[in-house]
Amino acid sequence: MRLDKFLADMQIGSRKEVKKYIKDRRVTVNGQVITSDKIQVADHDVVTFDHQPVQYQKYFYYLLNKPQGVVSATTDPRDKTVLDLLKDKDQRDDLFPVGRLDKNTEGLLLISNDGVLAHQLLSPKKHVEKEYYAEVAGILTVEDVAAFAKGIIIDGNEQTLPAEMTILAVDPKQECSQMRLILHEGKFHQVKRMVKAVGKEVTYLKRVRMGDLSLDEELALGDYRPLTEAELALLKNAVK
The missing domain is CATH 3.10.290.10 (RNA-binding S4 domain)
Structure with missing residues (x-):
């Protein structure tokens, strides 16, 4: 070079x-x-x-605990972006968020400049799992679990792939629930749209896992760190 x-x-x-x-x-x-x-x-x-x-380094990989109120984009004319959370020493023109989390969704977001790996992680053909924790207004039922497991029709007449929902808690008095959901695709606002399709509403959403890479719970909201070699290997194995 x-x-x-x-x-x-x-x-x-x-x-x-x-x-x-x-x-x-x-x-x-x-x-x-x-x-x-x-x-x-x-x-x-x-x-x-x-x-x-x-020291030359071609690719960079950062694990970010995305907070609410920032957008998953490289630039935005109105809102703070996830790249604005990076320190000056880590800023690069070629970095981008791998996939998107809604503005008011928290949790695991990968920041990188590795376009090939990003494409593989997001490709529907690879079926890389994305796991979410959600709080819901409404009572989730075993019927909802079964419907998610078959795949459901969401607004816009879109068919989802089967998804694995686990009900973590239900509060009949407050009429709310907690759940974990594993998706194998990434439609726009998919978790919220799936929950809406069964007559409930997501009030809080957090991504906790992508493939075998889990969110580092020691990372405060808005903090980030480089991936370890072992974590990067987990991502690469997920797309093989």
């Missing part, structure tokens, strides 16, 4: 800016000051900028 591309990819500056940094003798490769941006560097080369080592 050319040295200027290497540095630009690592957010040292634009291609034009890093060319100037190189000419200004601010870059070394293997201890030698380099003044040509056309030099090729490999994985084993040691590159520094202003005496600080620059």
